[in-house]
Each structure stands twice: as structure tokens, then as C-alpha cells.
Amino acid sequence: MLTEGVAPAYPTSREPAGATGVPGSGRVALDGRWTTDQGAAVESAAARIASQAAGRAVVVDLSGLERLDTLGAWVLERTRAEIEAGGGRLSYAGARPEHRILLSEAVLREADVPKKPALGLVYGSLDGIGRSVVRGRHDLVTGxxxxxxxxxxxxxxxxxxxxxxxxxxxxxxxxxxxxxxxxxxxxxxxxxxxxxxxxxxxxxxxxxxxxxxxxxxxxxxxxxxxxxxxxxxxxxxxxxxxxxxxxxxxxxxxxxxxxxxxxxxxxxxxxxxxxxxxxxxxxxxxxxxxxxxxxxxxxxxxxxxxxxxxxxxxxxxxxxxxxxxxxxxxxxxxxxxxxxxxxxxxxxxxxxxxxxxxxxxxxxxxxxxxxxxxxxxxxxxxxxxx
Structure with missing residues (x-):
């Protein structure tokens, strides 16, 4: 979570995911296990980071993480996308090599959907007729x-x-x-x-x-x-x-x-x-x-x-x-x-x-x-x- 001067109240080696903010620095230190079995805590911590970091530049320190799996990486990337969509910026620090690999693979990508060319009424009707003829030919051959x-x-x-x-x-x-x-x-x-x-x-x-x-x-x-x-x-x-x-x-x-x-x-x-x-x-x-x-x-x-x-x-x-x-x-x-x-x-x-x-x-x-x-x-x- 992104709070002012709040330290973790639990040992990071045993407890679920958490996030601690340093007052006024825009820096968030993650701790605990950001893994699938801690899904609820991961979502809760990520939601607080996103709500309190709107419009700000935030650095997320990953050096204190005990474990990070695909779910945790995906939630972090989703949070980064939400913050950037709101005008802010999120970057990572202290990530171990395995964490960087997970985060790079979990990055959100827009689906590459080809746009259909805009057709007029006449050309659109002819296009529909042509496609129907092709489908009819395919059905005939299949039959x-x-x-x-x-x-x-x-x-x-x-x-x-x-x-x-x-x-x-x-x-x-x-x-x-x-x-x-x-x-x-x-x-x-x-x-x-x-x-x-x-x-x-x-x-x-x-x-x-x-x-x-x-x-x-x-x-x-x-x-x-x-x-x-x-x-x-x-x-x-x-x-x-x-x-x-x-x-x-x-x-x-x-x-x-x-x-x-x-x-x-x-x-x-x-x-x-x-x-x-x-x-x-x-x-x-x-x-x-x-x-x-x-x-x-x-x-x-x-x-x-x-x-x-x-x-x-x-x-x-x-x-x-x-x-x-x-x-x-x-x-x-x-x-x-x-x-x-x-x-x-x-x-x-x-x-x-x-x-x-x-x-x-x-x-x-x-x-x-x-x-x-x-x-x-x-x-x-x-x-x-x-």
C-alpha cells in the first residue's frame, strides 16, 4: 500500500504480499510473497498503490520481495497500465533477474486487430453477396x-x-x-x-x-x-x-x-x-x-x-x-x-x-x-x- 511512514507489521518471509511507502518520496517497497496463493492480498495491495499513486511518478522497489510468480507480475503490470492511463508513471527498482523476466513477459499488449476498410452501401452489399457465394461454394464442396x-x-x-x-x-x-x-x-x-x-x-x-x-x-x-x-x-x-x-x-x-x-x-x-x-x-x-x-x-x-x-x-x-x-x-x-x-x-x-x-x-x-x-x-x- 502507498502510505506515509507505515512500516510492515509482519515478517516478510512468512506473511503475504504487502507494500510500504516512504513519505513524500513517491517510492513504494514491496515485501512478502506476491504469488497465486496470496491472490487476495496481492489485489488489495495493488489496488491501494493504484488509488494513491494517481497522477504521480512512482518507483516500485522489488528488492524486498520474497517470491514473485506470474500472477503477481501480471497484477503489477496491470497496475502500471492503470497508473499510466491516469497520467502517472510507474517504474521498477531493485528487481532480480528472474523478476525482470516475469515482468517483461507479463506486460500488457494491445491485441493487433486489423481494421476493416470502410465500405459504402453499394460496395458493402456486393462484398456481403460475394462472401455468401464463397461460403455457398465451400458448403457445396463439403457436402x-x-x-x-x-x-x-x-x-x-x-x-x-x-x-x-x-x-x-x-x-x-x-x-x-x-x-x-x-x-x-x-x-x-x-x-x-x-x-x-x-x-x-x-x-x-x-x-x-x-x-x-x-x-x-x-x-x-x-x-x-x-x-x-x-x-x-x-x-x-x-x-x-x-x-x-x-x-x-x-x-x-x-x-x-x-x-x-x-x-x-x-x-x-x-x-x-x-x-x-x-x-x-x-x-x-x-x-x-x-x-x-x-x-x-x-x-x-x-x-x-x-x-x-x-x-x-x-x-x-x-x-x-x-x-x-x-x-x-x-x-x-x-x-x-x-x-x-x-x-x-x-x-x-x-x-x-x-x-x-x-x-x-x-x-x-x-x-x-x-x-x-x-x-x-x-x-x-x-x-x-x-
């Missing part, structure tokens, strides 16, 4: 490479069927398809009813409300059924996959599998992706039937159609190939969702913030790619007139 690893793992599993974990596959199918069916049936039923209601309101102007059956039949079986189901699976199962694998990464369980000589892709990824590829077509069919049921109920309620009229019109409007269009898309969308979800899970680092960020990215990227795939398939099927 293709990861897909290759998954295919190689599937080949290895097929060559050694005894190594395949069927129990994990059944469990994942239960989580993806069986437990996901109720919410998909409910939402598909409601969406089918909403589409039918709006279609009837518009077609009534032309006296053609019966054509709402054609509308909902083609729209749901070809596009809306698989698209809506895929989006819900991406939000439900895809995010769950990312969170599960990300949590395993945080707890180093993935590294533990590698240490034991096991392939994480065979154990963690293959069962989940196969469960999606198997479960999503089933959910698509169930969701399409639920949406048609919701559309039929609305058509009978608002359009005056009977059950027989609705079914007859539906049979005349759609064919079996329309059902196949939706089901053909489902495995590809399932594969895309599984690849994105697992990649984001493996990218999780050791913090909860990273886990939340990658779960969000998994859902957003999956939904985006599902919509892109649906558009590509629509163009393809239109080109081959299917």
Missing part, C-alpha cells in the same frame, strides 16, 4: 465430399453386414417416422383444408368450384405434400440430428469412438440417413393422404360436394404417376436433409453458442435446399412430360 464418405461407409457396411447396427436404424426410424407422423398428419390436414378453401372461393366466381379437386389433387400429390413434409422433417428431425451429434462433439464422444477404432460415420451417420431415406417417403404418403382428407372435408363443407363426387373427381383428375412424382422426390430430399444436418453437427465446437448457431444453420440450409430440389425436380418432370 459432396461428405456424401462420398457416407456412400463409402454404406459400401463397407454392405460388405460386412454383421457390423451394421440394425437396432440403431429401427430406433431412428421410430424417432423420424413413427413419432413424427402425428404432427405431420395434423399440419397436412390443416394445410389441405386451407388450400381447398381458398381455391373454392376463387373458382366460385366462374362457377367451377368442382375443379378444386383437380387443384388440390395435383398440387398436393406432386408438390405440396413432399415439400411440406420435408420442411417439417428438416425442422424436427434434422435439427435433432445436429443437436445430438453436436452434443457428442462437445463431450468428445466422437473422438472417443475414433480412439476405440470405430468409424463415427458408420455408427452415427449411416443409421440416421437411412432412417430419413426410409421414413420420409412414408411420411410423404401419409401427409399427402391427410392433406387430401382435409381438402375433401373443406370441399364438402364449402363447395357442396359429396364424398362420392369428391372421390370420383379425384380419380379422374390424378393418376398413379402423380403419386410417384412426390414419392420419387422424397429420398433425395431426405438424403439432403441428413447430409446437411450431420455436417453441421460435426462442425459444432465446444460451446453452447456454437451448438445453437449450427442447429439454426442446419434448419435454414435444409429448408433452402429442399425448396431448390423441389424446383429442379419440377423443371425435370415438366421437361420429360411426366
Amino acid at each position: 459432396i465430399a461428405f456424401l462420398g464418405e457416407v456412400i463409402a461407409a454404406c459400401v463397407r457396411v454392405a460388405a460386412r453386414p454383421s457390423s451394421f447396427r440394425g437396432t440403431a436404424l429401427v430406433n431412428q426410424i421410430e424417432q423420424v417416422a413413427f413419432r413424427g407422423a402425428p404432427i405431420i398428419i395434423l399440419i397436412s390436414f390443416l394445410v389441405g383444408g386451407i388450400v381447398a378453401q381458398q381455391g373454392i372461393f376463387q373458382l366460385q366466381r366462374f362457377g367451377a368450384q368442382t375443379f378444386v379437386v383437380n387443384l388440390i389433387g395435383l398440387l398436393i400429390l406432386r408438390e405440396l405434400g413432399v415439400l411440406l413434409t420435408s420442411i417439417m422433417v428438416a425442422g424436427r428431425s434434422g435439427s435433432a440430428f445436429t443437436a445430438e451429434i453436436g452434443s457428442m462433439r462437445m463431450r468428445e464422444e466422437v473422438d472417443a469412438l475414433r480412439v476405440m477404432g470405430l468409424d463415427p460415420i458408420e455408427i452415427l451417420i449411416v443409421p440416421r440417413i437411412l432412417a430419413l431415406v426410409i421414413g420420409l417417403p412414408m411420411l410423404t404418403l401419409i401427409g399427402a393422404l391427410a392433406a387430401l382428407a382435409g381438402g375433401g372435408f373443406t370441399a364438402m363443407l364449402y363447395g357442396g360436394l359429396t364424398v362420392e363426387q369428391f372421390l370420383a373427381r379425384l380419380q379422374a383428375a390424378v393418376g398413379l404417376h402423380h403419386v410417384f412424382v412426390g414419392l420419387i422426390k422424397a429420398p433425395f430430399m431426405a438424403l439432403t436433409i441428413g447430409i446437411i444436418a450431420t455436417i453441421e453437427g460435426f462442425a459444432v465446437e465446444g460451446s453452447a453458442e456454437s451448438l445453437g448457431r449450427h442447429v439454426t444453420a442446419s434448419v435454414v440450409k435444409s429448408i433452402f435446399m429442399v425448396i431448390v430440389l423441389d424446383g429442379l425436380f419440377a423443371v425435370f418432370f415438366a421437361a420429360i412430360d411426366f
